[in-house]
Amino acid sequence: MTSCEACKLRRKRMFRCTSAGELAAIAAMKTEHRVVTAGRDVIRQGERGRIFCTLYSGWAIRYVHVADGTRQILEVVLPGETVGLAGVLRGTHAHSVQALTEAEFCILDGRHFVPLAQQHPDLAMDILRARVEDERRADMRLTALGRMSAAERIGYFALEIYDRLGQRGMATGTDAPFPLRRIDVADAVGLSRVHVIRALRELRSERLMQIEAGTLSIPDVGRLAEFAGFVPAPRNRKRVIL
């Protein structure tokens, strides 16, 4: 089991340094290092909020099941992000978490969270800061669904992910990995699979962006950002990692 002390993720520049005391407490919370194949749920909507987890490698999504049998993808989860904390604090997970590619998760014991946060006020404050940043992203996604056209929504969605990949050093030049299928994009931006294909054709013909063979290409980030009304979040502060 990969130990928190040896964790390569937490050395990345985008993440906050963790004091020795905090690190020990986080390590004590870790119960399992779970490797999951693509398509597997790690957390299921409705489950008791016993665990939460940090994505160590690979891609995942946070989604809800909708009454008519479809789903709404709430968020794409990238390495270093923690999911399921809400379910721990509320008692029940209100959404599922699924691996999109083969992925590794650090499984954390929810019972340890409250004492940990109370004994480490700095850490607790940075967790709050991270949620506040996530809240802003959620606000922007809501705005995209409420007020933008199909092509703009997709452009916005791609840019948000591209930006977050860049922070992790996972985007090279104009390209970034992008393992989502058309149906995943559709379920994230609130469109049908077929219409996503049509909007992607439009975006490609305008040379704004392209998704091909699991790779997202954005020839000119500024131009796509203007088209989609995307404003990157300021990076004034490093993010906590649990």
Add this chain to the structure above:
Amino acid sequence: MTSCEACKLRRKRMFRCTSAGELAAIAAMKTEHRVVTAGRDVIRQGERGRIFCTLYSGWAIRYVHVADGTRQILEVVLPGETVGLAGVLRGTHAHSVQALTEAEFCILDGRHFVPLAQQHPDLAMDILRARVEDERRADMRLTALGRMSAAERIGYFALEIYDRLGQRGMATGTDAPFPLRRIDVADAVGLSRVHVIRALRELRSERLMQIEAGTLSIPDVGRLAEFAGFVPAPRNRKRVIL
């Protein structure tokens, strides 16, 4: 100026009791009790995050300005809810807050927040809990915009507000105050004003809900909830109030 110690809101059953020490610290953070007329902004998108505030009475909205001149309403703010904390922690307010009716706000000094939270870990934890609950609501709103029809979205939106009004004792029987205009509903659920009117006609003809003369009527909450896929949040814990 209404003092925090004499605050009537915090006596409501839905809110958590505040210890004497916490109350003193919160009172020290309060810089102003501001009465605002309908339509006035209390926080403006782009502003430095110097202040945040708790709505004491009246209704407000949290919204963002969209490039094409329209707006997206992110949330309806009800008495006892705090807005702008994200702007304080991020440095800049990413959204505006506007009074929808004449409203009273407790204006709080953002500089005092971090020390307050660190000296009162229980309070900090309850703030985190409140945000986690808000996150769930945001997830559900996203799902409504992404996957539901016009009438369902409006039904969902109305029920969410009706439920929150109920917690505050502001809904009587089948009725609740509802000062939003058609255009406000439209900007909240991502539709045009005209289409909101059409969907409301449908909802009224099905006797699911009605908005008339500033009053929302829901003859049968269960039936509307089924129609709109609304599941009320469990009320296992009281909410913090700042």
Add this chain to the structure above:
DNA sequence: CGTAATCTTGACCAACGTCAATGTTCGTGG
């Protein structure tokens, strides 16, 4: 009583969803 704001309706149009057929990619077994 008059004016401004908001609501309502109908006509028309654009965006998006649905369905069905075809193409493409990729892994598997012969």
Add this chain to the structure above:
DNA sequence: CCACGAACATTGACGTTGGTCAAGATTACG
């Protein structure tokens, strides 16, 4: 190496939902 099937992507035809525009109707308020 090839044949086959499964999963996914793509396209076109067509239907539905929701947006836009413009003209009254209603309400609130001075």
